[in-house]
Amino acid sequence: MNTAEKIVSLEEKTVASVPAVSVKGVSKVYPGGVQALDNMTLDFPKGELISLLGPSGCGKTTLLKIIAGLIPATGGQVIVNGKPVEKPGDDRAFVFQDFALLPWATVLRNVAFGLELKGVARSEREEIAAKYINSVGLAGFEKSFPHELSGGMRQRVGLARALSMDADVLLMDEPFSAVDEQTRRKFQEDLIRLVDVEKKTFIVVTHSIEEAVYISDKIALLLPRPSRVSEIIKPDIRRDISSDAMRRDPAYLDTVERIWSSLRSYVE
Amino acid sequence: MKIFGINLPMMSSLIIWAVLWEIVGQLDLTILLPPLSSIVSKMFEIIPTATFLVALGETGRAFLIGTGAAIVIGVPVGILMGQSILIDRMLLPWVNMFLSAPLTALVPVLMILFGIGEKTVIITTVLFAIWIIVLDARAGVKQISPSLVEMANSFNASRWQSFRKIYIWAALPEILAGIRIGFIRAVKGVIIGQLLVSIVGFGRLFELYSANFLMEHFWAILLVLFFFAFSIAEALGALERRFSYYASSR
Numbered sequence: 001m002n003t004a005e006k007i008v009s010l011e012e013k014t015v016a017s018v019p020a021v022s023v024k025g026v027s028k029v030y031p032g033g034v035q036a037l038d039n040m041t042l043d044f045p046k047g048e049l050i051s052l053l054g055p056s057g058c059g060k061t062t063l064l065k066i067i068a069g070l071i072p073a074t075g076g077q078v079i080v081n082g083k084p085v086e087k088p089g090d091d092r093a094f095v096f097q098d099f100a101l102l103p104w105a106t107v108l109r110n111v112a113f114g115l116e117l118k119g120v121a122r123s124e125r126e127e128i129a130a131k132y133i134n135s136v137g138l139a140g141f142e143k144s145f146p147h148e149l150s151g152g153m154r155q156r157v158g159l160a161r162a163l164s165m166d167a168d169v170l171l172m173d174e175p176f177s178a179v180d181e182q183t184r185r186k187f188q189e190d191l192i193r194l195v196d197v198e199k200k201t202f203i204v205v206t207h208s209i210e211e212a213v214y215i216s217d218k219i220a221l222l223l224p225r226p227s228r229v230s231e232i233i234k235p236d237i238r239r240d241i242s243s244d245a246m247r248r249d250p251a252y253l254d255t256v257e258r259i260w261s262s263l264r265s266y267v268e
Numbered sequence: 269m270k271i272f273g274i275n276l277p278m279m280s281s282l283i284i285w286a287v288l289w290e291i292v293g294q295l296d297l298t299i300l301l302p303p304l305s306s307i308v309s310k311m312f313e314i315i316p317t318a319t320f321l322v323a324l325g326e327t328g329r330a331f332l333i334g335t336g337a338a339i340v341i342g343v344p345v346g347i348l349m350g351q352s353i354l355i356d357r358m359l360l361p362w363v364n365m366f367l368s369a370p371l372t373a374l375v376p377v378l379m380i381l382f383g384i385g386e387k388t389v390i391i392t393t394v395l396f397a398i399w400i401i402v403l404d405a406r407a408g409v410k411q412i413s414p415s416l417v418e419m420a421n422s423f424n425a426s427r428w429q430s431f432r433k434i435y436i437w438a439a440l441p442e443i444l445a446g447i448r449i450g451f452i453r454a455v456k457g458v459i460i461g462q463l464l465v466s467i468v469g470f471g472r473l474f475e476l477y478s479a480n481f482l483m484e485h486f487w488a489i490l491l492v493l494f495f496f497a498f499s500i501a502e503a504l505g506a507l508e509r510r511f512s513y514y515a516s517s518r
Contacts, residue, residue, distance in 0.1 A: 068422055069422075070418055070421055070422060087424065088421060088422045088423065088424050089424065090424075092422075093422070094418075094419070094422040096415050096418070096419060097415070098413070098415050100413070100415040100416055100418065100419035102416070102434070102437070103514030104437050104440075104511070104514050113423070113433075114423045116433075117420070117423045117424070117425045117429055117433070118423070118424075145514075147514060165423075
């Protein structure tokens with residue numbers, strides 16, 4: 001095994017710090033009997049970006065939506081900041097795969113929409129929204145409509161909307177899958193910077209191994225049938241080098257290769 | 269439209285039919301079809317008269333109240349049907365039945381229930397307009413992207429907030445299409461109501477003119493009515509196009 005990467009077992013990890021999100025024995029059976037999750041246990045440490053990586057059918061999006069409180073678990077519990085999750089709350093914000101923007105509203109209103117639903121006064125919420133529009137690099141597009149923006153820009157709107165809620169945990173469901181390749185790389189770099197600046201916990205569902213290795217502090221590798229956390233991988237990658245150098249770094253390439261060899265047998 | 273490489277202006281087909289009408293009318297073949305030119309001049313003769321203006325007021329009033337009620341009731345009912353499977357199962361058979369029912373045959377029953385007066389005319393108008401409005405609002409809600417609903421849920425939106433800030437807007441292109449067709453059906457409804465119930469408004473004029481074989485008058489009123497229905501449909505169509513920019517990206 002390459003020394004540049006380190007495999008952290010679940011037990012080791014839980015003592016490291018108080019987790020922001022704690023998944024305890026969560027199961028999910030969909031109506032009709034499809035078992036999406038079976039007794040899954042997993043901790044997400046504060047202030048880190050953790051990816052849920054796995055082949056389709058491993059229940060990663062289901063797990064994310066249970067953490068969000070969008071769908072109920074059929075067994076087990078999710079604890080966020082010491083409190084069990086029953087429904088969506090201010091401590092979590094969701095970034096959608098297909099952006100989920102209001103097509104009839106401007107960028108400004110879309111970003112402020114979460115605050116609008118919360119009943120924050122217009123001037124206050126628009127001030128907050130403007131700040132985050134700026135921080136995701138969309139300054140000048142406040143009055144644009146979603147259909148006037150590219151896919152990458154639309155997802156930046158989705159991200160700004162989640163950030164403006166000032167939640168502790170950001171849940172991202174394949175945030176870059178509907179974004180073209182060049183935009184995606186730039187976006188990933190921005191996300192890494194954002195994790196540093198915002199001091200929030202990010203949980204990102206992805207099916208791209210390269211993306212997971214590139215952006216994550218830790219990767220939870222999920223496998224299907226029965227769905228389970230197969231291992232937690234900590235990509236030991238130097239963050240102080242340029243992103244291009246990083247993508248050529250042997251440690252990066254080795255981690256990608258190792259994950260692929262774990263997943264290969266599950267891909268038809 | 270292009271014929272033999274020549275660009276024809278819009279509504280050129282109307283011009284052809286108008287010319288044909290004029291020729292047949294001038295040939296004096298039947299009393300039913302006077303020349304178009306004399307109908308048009310009769311139209312301008314009738315419009316300023318008190319009889320016409322009173323009829324316009326009566327018909328317009330019943331029409332506006334009827335369509336207003338159809339929208340205010342029909343849109344929320346359609347949205348609720350789109351949202352809730354239970355409500356949908358309960359109401360859909362009735363909506364479909366009334367959509368295709370011969371409502372004219374129902375008018376005498378309405379007269380027994382609501383009396384011979386404006387109330388019955390208005391209810392007839394509502395019954396002509398409302399079903400298509402309900403069905404279109406329902407269709408609009410059915411095609412909302414599930415992630416928009418999920419997004420609202422993720423922000424803990426209340427039912428009322430989702431309704432007001434998501435569903436109405438997301439379904440707006442279909443709602444407007446339903447209202448446009450509903451309005452056209454309501455024109456029919458209000459006249460039929462006025463013909464069968466209390467002989468007032470345009471219904472009375474139609475009755476009066478056709479009974480006395482005043483065909484120029486009769487066609488003139490019909491043209492006015494056609495012009496009204498056409499303008500309403502066009503105005504709503506323009507409104508629909510204003511909102512259709514997002515119909516493809518919901």
